Amino acid sequence: MPHLLTSALPYANGPLHLGHLAGAYLPADLYARYLRLMGKDVLWVCGSDEHGAAITLRAKKEGIDPRDIIDKYHALNKASFAALGISFDHYHRTSTPLHHETSQDFFRTLDQKGGEFIVKTTEQYYDPAYQQFLADRYIKGTCPRCGHTEAFGDQCENCGSDLSPTELIEPVSVLSGSTPELRETKHWYFDLAKHEDFLRRWIQEGRVDGEQVHDPTTWKKHVIGQCMSWLNEGLQARAITRDLDWGISVPHPEAEGKVLYVWFDAPIGYISSTKQWCLDHGRDWRDYWQNPDTELTHFIGKDNIVFHCLIFPAMLRAHGDYVLPKNVPANQFLNFEGDKFSKSRGWGIELHEYIEEFQDFPNGEDALRWALIRNLPEQSDADFTWDGFTEYYDKDLADKLGNFFNRVTVLTHKYFDGLVPRSTGARSQVQHQLQQSLSTLATHFEAFRFKDAATTFVELATFGNTYLQDAAPWSLAKADPEDPRIAEIMFDCIQVAAALALTAHPFVPLVSAKLRTVLKQDIVANGDWAVARDTLAAGRPLIAAGHAIGQAGVLFPKIVDRKDDSLLQIVLRQRNKLRSSAELASSAEQSGGAKIIDTPAADEAKPEISFDDFTKLDLRTATIVTAAPVKKSNKLLQLTIDLGAGEQRSVVSGIAKHYDPSELPGQQVVVVTNLAPRKMAGVLSEAMILMAEDAQGKLGFVAAPAGFGNGLGVR
Structure with a gap:
């Protein structure tokens, strides 16, 4: 069964930013890599959309040929995708002769069928100074909905309303700045209404004929x-x-001087891209586009839903020879530090800028992929923050994945000279966990739940760390270096490491390659996941006894590191770029409160949150029972707090410079009880105490009124 994947063709009129990557390209890459690992016949096509008013408008403003624009940004965006591991099978261009031919053939077929096009003569705006009719983006005016004075002829970017040029108040030509005049012109219209009943049944019921x-x-x-x-x-x-x-000439004797509207030719770019790949690889493109068994999936952002779920399927249906998509898993929008990406305001980061800035950052490409995957806007808009980037890298990749690999390889070399020890081969909790994890991961991938898949991957790394820590082979070795349980433990841990190295490939392919190298395995190939699944089902190990493995070392140096802040400085530079612009001063202040940036002033407000966000916190009253310094730290105290009903917890708090431990027992506090436990200086902290800070940096406890008991909810 062929799997044909497409991602929305990006306009070749500017560089792409992180929001683009999270919308249509990274999710498709995850899915494509997974399918390949399962041994499926996969073809993933994309390419540059090189027609349309935006490109010609920019070319006119800069006094250059449109081809100069598209050549520049096609090369830039293609290189950015490659650097970030976006594994298209073919990245095409809509300016190629093959695409022009394919689009014109499509038009001719629909025209010859009759009844698909309506030819109408209407009045459209014309700029006498430039002697040309004005496309939607060539006209600006006041939005009739919200009053925004910079609305375009097709859309108001302030309120998001779809518009037509004649709706604009006081329209002006973008080219000359003068008021355009209405003139008659003839155009071809696709009769979308004709396909309404078909589209309704197809969307609602999934049925055709x-x-x-x-x-x-x-x-x-x-x-x-x-x-x-x-x-x-x-x-x-x-x-x-x-x-x-500028565009594809309309192949009709009465359409001289006219081109196909970009929304019509752009999705046909998926077909021409497939044709080019098939020409290059000796395949027949019809095996993908005209094979009823093909699983066609469109990856897009939510702003392209109408085109890919209504207009393009109606075009394919009207043509009659093409398969329809089986799914269109459109993502919502990704914002940046609490605001929309905006090139004009300098808000955000473009892909090529990230690649250049983070070129010396260890695993920098995969660090970005991972931060975006963990926060994909799958069901609702999401927000990329540098704090989140730091946390996902340090906690997931460094603390869990990297730490596990380092410990496993060090111990294997210490106890078994780097060779996988022999095991009884009996099925165990580890064998069961690996089968369950691979199965759950597959379920999430096939349902396009990539965030859930990433969570499952992290849970497998957590399982490995917990298993190793609880089994403690170092303790067994102290008592008896020949204890056979040591071999069993390390054998199991190496199997977990092998599963992680394999399943990391869709998420962080460069890291996956490093992990496989550490384990002295070949780089993953098509079908490897299916082989691993069958291997585990048969009760066989992923890495056999006697196999030699290497040393991992520090795979992921942490960003927040007390001894080395070089990685932190790279991240801080990006945050400080947002704060350095006077134009963005007020917006930057609203995005404050970052943990990795300068300490905010006492009266600086943090961004507004929803009530639902607040209710996620479990705040409760408590009393400090014991307090003691944490070894090798002059900032931390370990506290035991009483939460009532016989529950006590350990809390590590950075208040040693403010309070003597002897004065803290009996102090009432308010704590956040539902934070994930974490170790600080080797001591487990299971909650967080709320503190107030004055202008001089003095900390004070937040507490309930006298007489309140422990464990009471704070609302």
Whole structure:
């Protein structure tokens, strides 16, 4: 069964930012890599969208040829994708002769069928100074919905309303700045309304001509919802031609001087990209696009839902020879430090900038991939922050994955000279855990739940660390260096390491390659996951006894490191870029409170949060029972707190410079009880005490009124 994957063609009129990566490209890469590991026939195509008004407008403003624009940004974006491990099978261009030919053939087929196009003569804006009709983006004016004075002829970017040029108040030509005039022109329209009944059944029921072609319950709710909103309002015919001098010429004798509208030719780019790949590899493109067994999946952002779930499927249906998508797992939007990405305001970071800035950062490409995966906007908008980037890298990659590999390899070399020890081969909790983890990961991948898959991956690393810590082979070795349990423990841990090295590949492919190298295994190949699944099911190990492994060392040097802050400085530079612009001063202040930036002033407000965010915190009253210094630390105290009902917890708090331990027993406090436990200076901390800080930096306890008991909720 062929799996044909597409990602929305990015415009070649500027560099891409992190939001683009999180929307249509990283999720598709995860899915493609997983399918390949399962031994599937996968073809993932994409390419640059090189037509449209935005490109010609930029070229006119800069006084250059549109091809100079598309050549520059096609090369830049393609290189950025490659650097970040985005594993397209083919990255095409819509400016190629093959794409022009494919798009024109598509138009001719629909035109010859009859009834698919409506030809209308309408009035459109014309700029006499430039002697040309104005496409939507060539016109600006005041939005009739919100009053924004910089709305375009197709959309107001302030309120998000879809517009037509004639709706704008006081329209002006972007080219000349003068008021345009209305003139008659003829255009071809795709009769989308004709396909409304088909689209409704296909979206709601997953049925075409009475046959079940997809399962609508597997589609994201916001995708279905947006489609049904359009269908319920009634579909309208959409223009597919434009009066422009840059684009694909309309192959019709009455359409001289007109080009195909970019929204019509861009999705056909998936077909031309497939054709080019097949030409290069001796395959037939019809095996993918005209094979009823093909699993076609479109990866897009939510702003492309209508095009990929209504318009393009209607085009494919009208043509009659093409498969329809089985799923369109559109993502929501990714924001940046609490605000929308904005090139004009310098808010955000572009892919090529990240690659350049983090080129000396260990595993920098995968660090970005991992931070985005852990926060993908799968069901709702998400927010990328440098704090989150730091936390995901340090806690997941350094503390869990890297720490586990380092300990396992060190101990294997210490006790068995780097050779996988022999085991009884009996099925164990480890064998069961590995099978369960691989199965759960597969379920999440196949349901496009990539955040859940990442969580499962981290849980497997956590399992390995916990198993090793609880088994404590070093303790057994002290009592009896020949204890056979040591070999069993290390054998099990090496199997976990092998599973992690394999399943890391979709998430962090460069790291996966390093882990496999540490284990002296070949780089993962197509089908390896399926082989591992079958190997575990048969009760066989992923790495056999006697296999030699290497030393991991420090795979992930931490960003927040008391001895070396070089990585932290790289992250801080990015945060400080946002604060250095006067234009962004107020916006930067609202994004404050970052743990890795300068300590905020006492009266500085943090960003607004929802009530639901606040209710996630479990705040309770407590009393400090004991307090003692933490060894080898002049800042930390270890406290025991009483939460009532016989529950006591250990808390590590950085208050040693403010309080003598002897004066703390009996002190009432308020604590956050549902934070994940973590070790600080080797001591487990199971809650966090709330403190107030005055202008001089003095800390004081937040406490309930006298007489309140322990364990009471704070609301």
